[in-house]
Each structure stands twice: as C-alpha cells, then as structure tokens.
Amino acid sequence: MELSDCDASETIIRDAHSCSVQVSILINEPFSLTWGSSVVAKVVAYNLYGDSLISESGNGAVIITYADAPVNLKETISARTASSISFSWTSGFNNGGSSVTDYRVSYDGATGIYSELASGVTTTHYTATGLTAGKTYKFKVQAQNGFGFSEYSEEVAILCATSPEKPNTPSTTVVTDYVVFNWDAPVDNGSPITSYHVFIRKADLSFIEDPTVCDG
Amino acid sequence: MKVIATNDYGDSLISEQGSNDGIELVPDAPINL
Numbered sequence: 001m002e003l004s005d006c007d008a009s010e011t012i013i014r015d016a017h018s019c020s021v022q023v024s025i026l027i028n029e030p031f032s033l034t035w036g037s038s039v040v041a042k043v044v045a046y047n048l049y050g051d052s053l054i055s056e057s058g059n060g061a062v063i064i065t066y067a068d069a070p071v072n073l074k075e076t077i078s079a080r081t082a083s084s085i086s087f088s089w090t091s092g093f094n095n096g097g098s099s100v101t102d103y104r105v106s107y108d109g110a111t112g113i114y115s116e117l118a119s120g121v122t123t124t125h126y127t128a129t130g131l132t133a134g135k136t137y138k139f140k141v142q143a144q145n146g147f148g149f150s151e152y153s154e155e156v157a158i159l160c161a162t163s164p165e166k167p168n169t170p171s172t173t174v175v176t177d178y179v180v181f182n183w184d185a186p187v188d189n190g191s192p193i194t195s196y197h198v199f200i201r202k203a204d205l206s207f208i209e210d211p212t213v214c215d216g
Numbered sequence: 217m218k219v220i221a222t223n224d225y226g227d228s229l230i231s232e233q234g235s236n237d238g239i240e241l242v243p244d245a246p247i248n249l
Contacts, residue, residue, distance in 0.1 A: 161223070163227055165221075166231055169232040169234055172234050183219045186228060188223055190225075191223040191224045193223050195221075196222065201233070
C-alpha cells in the first residue's frame with residue numbers, strides 16, 4: 001500500500017530517496033501493525049519509459065514504545081516487620097513491543113515528594129528496609145524496556161507496622177485480699193496496642209485465660 | 217501469669233512466666249477447745 005505521508009513522487013523525496021512516516025500511522029488502519037512488529041517496505045522506480053520491477057523487502061525495523069505501567073501494586077502482608085515493607089506488582093498488559101528488563105521503585109516517606117528508592121529491580125517484588133514503625137510510606141513503580149521507562153503505576157500507601165513486641169515478664173503481688181498483676185506495655189511496633197491476653201497459672205501448672213477474672 | 221499484647225496487626229509472642237508471689241491467708245480458727 002502506498003503511503004500518503006511518503007509520496008515518493010514529490011521532488012524532495014525523490015531526490016533524497018528517503019521519507020519518513022509517523023509510527024502512529026502504522027499502528028492504525030489500514031496498516032494495523034502491532035508494537036514489536038517489523039516495518040517492511042518495497043519500492044518501485046518510475047521514469048518516462050515505465051515502472052521498474054518491485055524491489056525486495058527491506059530489513060524490517062522493529063517499532064517499539066513504552067511498556068504499560070505496572071499494575072496491582074500491593075503489600076506482601078506475610079513479610080511485615082517493624083522496619084520494612086515488602087510489596088509486589090504485576091507487569092502491565094502491553095510491553096510496548098520490547099521485553100521489560102527491570103523496574104524502578106520510587107517512594108514518598110510522608111514528605112509529599114517522591115524519590116527513587118531502587119532501580120534495576122529485575123523481580124516483580126521489593127522490600128524497602130530501614131523504615132520507621134508507625135510511619136506511612138507511599139510507593140510506585142515504573143517498568144523499563146528498550147524504549148525507556150513506562151508511566152508510574154498507581155501508588156500504594158502502606159503503614160510500616162506489625163504485631164507488638166513480646167511483653168516483658170509480668171509480676172504478681174498479693175495485696176491483702178487481692179492479687180495484683182502488673183506488666184509493662186511492650187513496643188507497639190507502629191500500631192497502638194488494642195488489648196492484652198492475660199493467662200493465669202492453675203494448680204495443675206497449666207495456664208488459662210479467663211476474661212471474667214482479668215479481661216485484658 | 218503470662219501476657220500477650222495485641223494490635224491491629226496481630227498478637228505478640230507470649231511473655232515469660234511472671235514471679236510466684238505466694239498467697240497467704242489467716243489460718244483457720246482452732247477447734248476442739
């Protein structure tokens with residue numbers, strides 16, 4: 001099919017024997033090329049005496065674009081700690097015709113400004129370390145292919161927190177007719193302590209939790 | 217006694233066993249007087 005954008009009858013194109021066509025034209029009808037496919041051309045020369053034979057096909061340069069942004073960015077809950085956040089993502093639907101080689105992770109530690117946290121990440125998961133318990137961090141990810149970096153993924157905001165530290169050894173004191181149980185509040189690891197479970201030892205040396213006696 | 221602390225992210229490990237403070241009561245009254 002002849003291209004209106006590459007009208008080789010024009011003098012400037014004829015003399016340069018070169019023309020260019022926007023890729024966006026080639027990915028739409030009637031060409032309908034997909035990203036990653038080869039662009040191949042053939043040429044016929046004309047003069048006053050007629051047409052030449054048609055040339056052989058060209059080398060077939062590959063058209064590529066940015067990959068789609070990563071999706072499904074979410075925390076890996078099983079990996080929570082008081083100083084790290086793990087999260088994963090999925091590659092976007094379209095790789096732009098060029099394989100995604102790695103990802104770039106950016107984060108915002110409640111400053112309102114994103115900065116690069118890691119680049120060259122070749123997996124679809126990452127663990128940010130050295131974080132502060134109780135602080136909410138935002139993350140977003142870009143995919144890189146042969147054309148460059150994709151748009152950012154949707155951001156995800158994650159509170160750096162996990163279950164409390166183990167309480168220190170509690171004490172018991174008999175005060176006249178009462179037994180007083182005391183313990184120190186442990187480090188909450190970023191999320192306020194909502195309750196305690198108190199276990200009291202029975203005569204048979206086993207421990208039992210009885211909220212009717214001591215509801216923590 | 218032992219204690220577990222809980223927050224929105226789950227339970228802590230259980231503490232070590234606390235001290236053993238004995239419970240003492242006044243003795244029963246003498247009988248067969």
